[in-house]
Amino acid sequence: MTTTWRELGYLTPELVVLLGAAAVLLLDLFLPRGRRRVLGGVALVPLGVALGWVLRALWAQSGGPSQLHKVFGALLLRDPYSLGFDVVFLVAAILGVLLSLRYVEREALPAGEYYALTLFAVFGMMMMAMSAELITLFISYEILSLAVYVLAGIARGRAVSAEASLKYFLLGAFASGFLVYGIALVYGATGTTVLYDPLGQSASTISGLILERGLFGNALLLAGLALLVVGIAFKAAIVPFHAWVPDVYEGAPLPVTAFMSAGVKAAAFAAFARLLFGGFRNLGEVWQPVLWVLAVLTMVLGNAAAIRQQNVKRMLAYSSIAHAGYLLVALAAYTARDVAIGSVLYYALTYTAMGVGAFAILLVVGQEGEANQELSDYRGLASRHPWAAAAMGLFMISLAGFPLTAGFLGKFYILNAALRADLDGLAVVLGLASVVSWYYYLRVVWFMYMTEVPKAAVRPISRATSLGVAVAVAALLVIALGVFPSTALAVAQMAGHTLLPLGY
Amino acid sequence: MVPTVAYLAVSAVLFTLGVVGVLVRRNALIIFMSIELMLNAVNVSLVSFARQHGHATGQVFVLLILAVAAAEVAVGLAIILSVFRHRDTVDVDHVNLMKW
Amino acid sequence: MPTLTTPIPANPAADWLPVAVFLVTAVLFAAVLLWIPRLIAPRHPTPDKARPYECGERVSGEFWQQIHIGYYLFALVFIIFDVEVVFLWPYVRVLGGRLIPQGLGLFVFFDLLLFVGILVVALVYAWRKGVLRWE
Secondary structure, X not given: OHHHHHHHHHOHHHHHHHHHHHHHHHHHHHOOHHHHHHHHHHHHHHHHHHHHHHHHHHHHHOOOOOOOEEEOOOOEEEOHHHHHHHHHHHHHHHHHHHHHHHHHHHOOOOHHHHHHHHHHXXXXXXXXXXXXXXXXXXXXXXXXXXXXXXXXXXXOOOHHHHHHHHHHHHHHHHHHHHHHHHHHHHHHHHOOOEOOXXXXXXXXXXXXXXXXXXOOOOHHHHHHHHHHHHHHHHHOOOOOOOOOHHHHHHHOOHHHHHHHHHHHHHHHHHHHHHHHHHHOHHHHHHHHHHHHHHHHHHHHHHHHHHHOOOEHHHHHHHHHHHHHHHXXXXXXXXXXXXXXXXXXXXXXXXXXXXXHHHHHHHXXXXXXXXXXXXXXXXXXXXXXXXXXXHHHHXXXXXXXXXXXXXXXXXXXXXXXXXXXXXXXXXXXXXXXXHHHHHHHHHHHXXXXXXXXXXXXXXXXXXXXXXXXXXXXXXXXXXXXXXXXXXXXXHHHHHHHHOOOOOOO | OOOHHHHHHHHHXXXXXXXXXXXXXXXXXXHHHHHXXXXXXXXXXXXXXXXXXXXXXXHHHHHHHHHHHHHHHHHHHHHHHHHHHHHOOOEOOOOOOOOO | OOOOOOOOOOOOOOOHHHHHHHHHHHHHHHHHHHHHHHHHOOOOOOHHHHOOOOOOOXXXXXXXXXXXXXXXXXXXXXXXXXXXXXHHHHHHHHHHHHHHHHOOHHHHHXXXXXXXXXXXXXXXXXXXXXXXXXX
């Protein structure tokens, strides 16, 4: 009797977020119209509580043996890996809500729906990182996706927002069709949907059956794997499944873009790594070359497209494709998986801090109706608003991967994994891609610090406290992860080790 | 007894029809219907796999896919409607405020 | 193993022949039913009788008119109950049968309450947004 209740206890952060979403939705209905601004604050409560729980659980395990619990059979796994990714999602969501507080009011968005959907999306992400079974994976994928489709189009008054939503929805639903077909084929080939058994107790899992029945060349299984990769690569914004990214990121409301670029991508990679290093660990020779090609394509195309952008929001959208490519390099390094998985987690966290931070500055500089997002709007920012410019500069050099920033260490660990896996070519491409990315990141810095504008053209910036807090938190995270990486890295490594083979 | 392969073939044909529909048609509603066709094609394979393996996992998954598809319809129609209110068209070739 | 292991009996009669028989029977049955009234029913058509049947109301307007958007919202609310039934039944059938004998009745109840509760939130949301009121 107690085991089942305890299993529910392992889901505490997820349940808190879910109940928080329901509470926000209901509060919205019963609050008078003028009081709805409190909803953002209400939404922060479950996020904060869940983050506290997750950090405490991670803290309790650091140093000691890591704990691994199966929930509901083996549908979900409460392990350091899922806890680590929960941190990423929750940080992204908290920053996203902070960015939204002023924005939702200014653009007159429906507050209840906005925050409730954000929480639902976070719930989906957290489930996705936990799921060790394909059906559960699909359901969480859809919870996340449906919430984000609506969020992208929540600014109904603006035609671009509706359009972004439509494109995201049509292509997303298309991709999820591939995902389910992949699941069906894998199920057909193996007769199970459980990816792997972390405790090595049962061999009737996908990874176990591949070994046992020697399904290495099974056409059904390989086709299923390919379709699964397509479905998840879509969410992770990997070339050639990236067509939606620039338009959706540009059209969606800015705080949603910030939340999406960090959270959705991290969730997709969390599931991706669990899928490949968990369920299909015995097919590494098959999927590694595919990831190799995808990684190169993603890095090259993402960076090449980002260079040409004059709109900073769009530039960040393309650059986020490039960052998905860097993460893919780590996934491709499967022979060095003891360091590769940890580096994915570490990079996801650093990207969340610097990416959301950069979008936060866009909100600070931008004005009503998403104006002022052109590169030229950043002319002379340093002399007008030195703090905003300094923060933006920090985020840019971190995204570019300069030493002493979080971005540098993130890339360093990924490179380390790639070299240990003898992927020298991929490492070289990553290095070159980073050098290319310096151009468009540093161009923003150059515009802020090296150009001047006449006094008359100076525009005001947003000085909302919530925005300031978000920028400060993101900047502190970037610095902390860059200068004192050891704690976060140790946790990431511990989390990564959860996925290493123990039997089946 | 009808072999599983026959069901799989039907399912694959339906799925391909759906994919072609998404790629060829330009009306957002028709694209959406094609996507639903893809999902239902998958349902056919799942049920036949479930029978082949002799357990119900695949059938339960079908129920879940149906529920997800219902939610997808709800969200999708709302999104298409909101675009229609702006543009008076659901032709995806005309939905091009941004570069596609 | 979380696989739900309710066995599905392999059906040896699942052959093409029953399908063919079914098809032929269906077509014949429909044809016969259409043919019998032609033989025996008296026919005295009047304009009133020739009108399409709309539950006794006089027909107004065209058939090919736009359908009110309100129906769409009603359909959405219907999904709430639809989904509820689709999942409650297998849940009770499988988990209830397995867990309640183990003394986990309270857990099953709480679990279901959580599920239904989330759907109720959706219903309350629809109600407060005025979906249930026809205007």
